[in-house]
Amino acid sequence: xxxxxxxxxxxxxxxxxxxxLVASRVFGRPWFEPPSFDEVVxxxxxxxxxxxxxxxxxxxxxxxxGVATLYLxxxxxxxxxxxxxxxHPDHRRAGHGSALIDRMAERAQAAxxxxxxxxxxxxxxxxxxxxxxxxERHGYSLNHTEVIRHLDLPVAxxxxxxxxxxxxxxxEGNYVLQTHVNGVPPELQPSxxxxxxxxIVDAPTGDIxxxxxxxxxxxxxxxxxxxxxxxxxxxxxVALGSSGDVVAYTDLVLPAGAxxxxxxxxxxxxxxxxxxxxGMAVKVENLRHLQAEHPGRRRVVTGNDGTNSxxxxxxxxxxxxxxxxxxxxxxKLD
Numbered sequence: 556x557x558x559x560x561x562x563x564x565x566x567x568x569x570x571x572x573x574x575x576l577v578a579s580r581v582f583g584r585p586w587f588e589p590p591s592f593d594e595v596v597x598x599x600x601x602x603x604x605x606x607x608x609x610x611x612x613x614x615x616x617x618x619x620x621g622v623a624t625l626y627l628x629x630x631x632x633x634x635x636x637x638x639x640x641x642x643h644p645d646h647r648r649a650g651h652g653s654a655l656i657d658r659m660a661e662r663a664q665a666a667x668x669x670x671x672x673x674x675x676x677x678x679x680x681x682x683x684x685x686x687x688x689x690x691e692r693h694g695y696s697l698n699h700t701e702v703i704r705h706l707d708l709p710v711a712x713x714x715x716x717x718x719x720x721x722x723x724x725x726x727e728g729n730y731v732l733q734t735h736v737n738g739v740p741p742e743l744q745p746s747x748x749x750x751x752x753x754x755i756v757d758a759p760t761g762d763i764x765x766x767x768x769x770x771x772x773x774x775x776x777x778x779x780x781x782x783x784x785x786x787x788x789x790x791x792x793v794a795l796g797s798s799g800d801v802v803a804y805t806d807l808v809l810p811a812g813a814x815x816x817x818x819x820x821x822x823x824x825x826x827x828x829x830x831x832x833x834g835m836a837v838k839v840e841n842l843r844h845l846q847a848e849h850p851g852r853r854r855v856v857t858g859n860d861g862t863n864s865x866x867x868x869x870x871x872x873x874x875x876x877x878x879x880x881x882x883x884x885x886x887k888l889d
Contacts, residue, residue: 556651558658561610561622563599571619572612579621579641584676586705586854586878591812594785601781605630605774611658613642613651620646623655627666630769632755636663637672656693664888670763671695674883676703687882695884698763701858702867704875708817708853709846718872719839722832726794730802730828732836734792734844738779739801744772746800747793751775754823763885786811788849792841794824794833803833805841809849817845819857822866835869842873 561572570592577589599610606628613621621642628635638659642652663671673695677684687697733739739747752770782789787810794803806820824833845852858881859866 556613556615556620556649556654558611558613558654561599561612563596563610566596568612568619569596569599572610572622575612575619575643575646576622576641578643578645582644583678584879588810588813588816590810594787594810594812597781597785599624603774603777605769609662611655611662613646613655615646615649615651620649621651621655623659625659625662627663627668631766632768634668635670635672635763636666636668637674638663640673640675652689653693656690660693660886660888669888671886671888672698672763672883674701674881676879676881679877679880687884690884693886695886698883698885699860699862700883701881702861702877703856703858703879703881704870705878706855706857706870706873706875708855709850710842710874714874715839715843718835722835722839725830725832726836729831730794730796730833730836732792732794732840734790734840736791737783737789738775739791739793741772743793743795743801744775746802747791747804748772748775750801750804750823750825751821753825754821782808789820790841790844792837792844794828794837796828802828803837805834805837807841807845807855809845809852814851815853817849817852817855819855834866835872838869838873 561568563569573592573595576595581587581589606626608627609625611623611625612619621640623638623640625636625638640652640655640659642655660671673690675686677686748770752767755765755768779789787808790807790809792805793801796802803824805822808818808820810816810818822834822838855875857870857875859870861867
């Protein structure tokens with residue numbers, strides 16, 4: 556068995572890597588809809604200059620048995636790296652995961668990073684899960700935990716009406732809501748990017764202090780272009796203040812390869828505009844658009860740190876239920 560950097564232009568190897576990735580991600584998770592090969596390979600082949608990635612595989616007798624993706628931010632938070640690691644269930648406990656996780660530390664150190672992060676999905680009721688024991692053996696310690704929730708669709712109209720009527724008096728007259736498909740127009744992108752850049756700072760992240768992301772309209776357009784090639788649909792509802800700038804937003808992303816699933820991406824309200832129920836307002840509006848235009852979708856998947864009481868309360872009011880946990884582990888590098 557050996558590890559090597561994946562040649563993403565090699566269709567045969569990338570297909571094997573995708574198969575290992577999917578087998579790992581669906582293991583023990585019957586509700587999970589895996590991403591299609593086309594989606595994954597487009598992402599692997601995309602070069603993000605602000606956050607380059609390295610894709611490494613474990614190979615045994617000509618067969619890819621595991622895959623790990625290392626992300627190395629270059630424009631912000633350059634002291635850290637983070638990675639995602641998967642080993643095919645048929646090849647676990649044979650050293651393949653250990654070889655890949657050691658390779659991640661080696662590559663992060665070579666890039667001058669001082670901290671290495673990883674996260675994974677585990678059952679709610681298994682505090683000693685094998686994934687936890689694995690990373691702990693390799694020098695990682697728990698930093699914080701996100702709770703993964705699902706919202707069964709469709710949400711009843713009367714529930715959305717009730718939530719809308721309870722939040723609307725707090726914001727109506729001072730803000731305007733707009734919903735956009737596959738990106739906001741150019742005139743809104745600077746203020747949206749400014750708000751999006753703050754999300755990583757305000758979201759609970761244990762004892763790790765992140766700096767704002769370097770997110771620009773150019774990078775936003777680049778991401779939208781990639782999503783179009785992947786066949787994804789992004790629904791964005793924004794709240795505009797009196798100046799016409801974005802002060803709150805929420806994103807729902809519909810992957811092409813998972814026809815029943817919707818992913819809740821970022822939701823954020825600018826610090827100066829909190830306390831007006833804008834978080835609930837934009838989420839309700841986005842859900843209404845989702846259900847009207849995409850009635851075939853069956854669930855929304857989201858994750859929040861357990862200490863984020865503001866967002867947790869919104870999600871519980873909408874009807875999200877706990878499904879699994881996503882613990883984040885950190886290793887400090889020499």
